[in-house]
Amino acid sequence: MMTTSPEPQVRFVSVFAAGPQGGNPAPIVVDGAGMSDAEMQQVARAYGHESGFVLPSPPGSDCDFEFRFWVPNHEMSMCGHATVGATWLLQRLGRLQRDRIAILTKSGRVHARIGQSDEQDISVEVSQPTGIVEPLPDTPRSVDDILDVLGIGSDCLAPFPIQNARTSRIKTLIPLKSVSILDGLKPDFSRMERLCNRIDSTGLYPYAVSDRNDQIIDARQFPSASGYPEDAATGIAASALSFGLLANRMVDASERQITIRQGRAMNRPSAIKVRFSFNDGDLNGCWLGGAVQPTECEKIAS
Known part of the structure; x- marks a missing residue:
């Protein structure tokens, strides 16, 4: 007699929330040991969001946990908001024994x-x-194609270069003159994946400076092939953007907080907080964080 695996217990959090209904929803399975790739992907497909899975760390990895991440169409190597959300859940459930993992x-x-x-x-x-x-590959043509897909002209660009940047996955940073131009974007999503593949990117990340003195930036994320057209909050993209801002001398090389606001166009206001990290005065990365709150999530597929 065949037995079926028990249904995984899926918990839901909203990460980087900056107001009611804000943040990026994340289905999280904190006991993902034994789940197959197909079962993990089905969770992401069922709820239509980036999903995180917590597994025991492999022997010899010298880690406390292994995290895996899926979107409806494929597995991802890293997901910032699902990592923050899963860690928050582990702490809330009393699964963590120390304050660093x-x-x-x-x-x-x-x-x-x-x-x-x-x-x-x-x-x-x-x-x-x-x-x-x-720099973008094949820069002049690539810039024209990006503007065409976003439905804007070169007069909408701020006087900084369009660049590819990454801490985990490559995002294409597109500086715009104003937040109103950013909010008004209506991309041609049917061409997004082909464009991103050609410029070696996993998504377009247009942004506009809201308050340079306080290091507040507004952004939107259009992923190349995740199974949905726009992302409410993207920690990996915000991290990449922070280093793009630093390269263009738009933010300080310090531990001052950079706030990247996202999701407003989706009525899911979000705020991602990034701070550069240093070791003996040398820049060695960044920390990303933000508010997490429990939420509910309805299935969109059986």
């Missing part, structure tokens, strides 16, 4: 640090390595 992901080891003043007030920051910022 090491996590194995397909993009490498990341670290998380946890603060807690009471049962509800849990803060999580996740590490990312030093960002790499590069």
Whole structure:
């Protein structure tokens, strides 16, 4: 007689929320040991969101946990908001024995640090390595194609270069003159995946400076092939953007907080907080964090 695997217990959090209904929803399975790739992908497909799965760390990895991440169409090497959300859940469930943990992901080891003043007030920051910022391949043609897909002209660009940047996955940073131009974007999503593949990117990340003195930036994320057209909050993209801003001398090389606001166009206001990290005065990466709150999530597929 055949037996079927028990249905995984899926918990839901909203990460980087900056108001009611804000943040990026994340289905999380904190007991993912034994789940197959197909079962993990089915969770992401059922709920239509980036999903995180917590597994025991492999022997010899010198990590506390292994995290895996799926979107409806494929597995991802790293997902910032799902990492923050899963770590927050582990702390809330009493699964963590210390305030710093090491996590194995397909993009490498990341670290998380946890603060807690009471049962509800849990803060999580996740590490990312030093960002790499590069020119676009085939720049003149690529810029024209990006503007065409976004439905804007070159007069909408701020006087900074369009660049590819990454801490884990490559995002294409597109500087715009104003937040109103950013909010008004209506991309041609039917051409997004082909464009991103050609420029070696996993998504377009247009942005506009809202308050340079306070280091507040507004952005939108259009992923290349995740199974949905726009993302409410993207920690990996925000980390990459922070290093792009630094390369263009738009933010300080310090531990001052950079706030990247996202999701407003989706009515899911979000705020991702990034701070550069240093070792003996040398820049060695960044920490990303933000608010996490329990939420509900309805299935969109059986």
